[in-house]
Amino acid sequence: MNTYITSENIEEIKRRLDFLANNYDVKYKDVKIGVDSIEILFAEEKDYIIYPVEDFLLYTNNIQSLKGVNESTVRTDSIRQSVINLKHARLFIDVFSDIHYTVLLVESPLLIGLLNNVEKCTEDERLCSPCSSFSAIEIRYDSPEYVLPEEQESDIINRVLYYLIDKYNFINFSLDNRSVRKVKYTIKLDLTKDSTQTHPIQIASLPHCSPILDLYSEALLIRNNDIKFLYFYKVIEYISPIVAKIKAHEELCRKFSSGIPATGNVDSLDSGLSMRAHDKHIKDRDLVKIVMEQCDIVKLYEFLPEWVQERCLKETKASKQQSAIGIVAEKERTIKNKVAVILYATRNSIVHAKANFKPTENECPEKDLYQLNIFMRKLCKDLISWKDKHPEITLK
Secondary structure: OOOOOOOOOHHHHHHHHHHHHHHHOOEEOOOOOOOOEEEEEOOOOOOOEEEEHHHHHHHOOOHHHOEEOOOOEEEOOOEEEEEEEOOOHHHOOOEEEOOOEEEEEEEOOHHHHHHHHHHOOOOOOOOOOOOOOOEEEEEEEOOHHHOOOHHHHHHHHHHHHHHHHHHOEEEEEEOOOOOOHHHOEEEEEEOOHHHHOOOEEEHHHOOOOOHHHHHHHHHHHOOOHHHHHHHHHHHHHHHHHHHHHHHHHHHHHHHHOOOOOOOOOHHHHHHHOOHHHHHOOOOHHHHHHHHHOOOOHHHHHHHOOHHHHHHHHHHHOOOOOOOHHHHHHHOHHHHHHHHHHHHHHHHHHHHOOOOOOOOOOOOOOHHHHHHHHHHHHHHHHHHHHHHHOOOOOOOO
């Protein structure tokens, strides 16, 4: 529901516009009762930029607190805007929410435009307008008392960007490309009409920032199938000792009948088990198998290349009359082990010099590596979700 200029708020709106004109060197069109937008002109802009009345009132609430945090971020006492290199931010109607704040993407960010306008920061760096040239990722707090520490805000922003990149067809992505205010975050996405349906997304449902999230994002960056596979494989390598640690704990519990839940008493686990020592007795190929045990192979099976599926069916000695999904459900462990062997062999075929490498006939053919990476992407997403459900398990 739109907010309109009324007889009750018009004087306050005029007062705020006058403050912006006097302190931030902007111009504005006369405001009239019954209108639902405010038009503001920045230096170097050809056209007035239109803001809904509701947003204008939100941005200018306690505008005296506006300040630049760094080259990329500005804030008032209840709003943070960080520049993101993204075209057509208005098409993104995904809104991320928590109890006391909301995160969204905006075009022509008013707060950034105001500081750019008065600091003249664009004149020496790039021939661009101070406001309409930019988009921002924005955190809106219900009130100043709920403002989070900057480090925690950055974690939330990275989680949101991860979600967006993973949801939309990804092209390019960078989180740390910073030099001037306009490139704190860089993200280019391929939007379709069907992908921009709005729905509230709870921040708590997003994976937390972690090394495996970074590895996954790096993998999405890469076009070369060999290197992309290796980055996905690094997710497996990172998480495998953690999975092995839980498995070893479960085995200790069974052996000594201690009754300690597998993920319930981490201090007790760490006092009774050194993962680093335990790790030495587990071979790399076995670590892959341990990780595969955590995945839902029935759900992921269809994403495997046909060559891998054929190898899996051969391993189960299934008849041609049986359906693939039925075989998978019946022979899950066998299928998981075979996929693990193929992933491990494929990894070795890529990292080892061809002159010294001895094929095992389990290496994925080059022509099927693109499809195998689709499977790896799905698998890594599941592993990220799995790790997020076990935040108390770490390597020590």
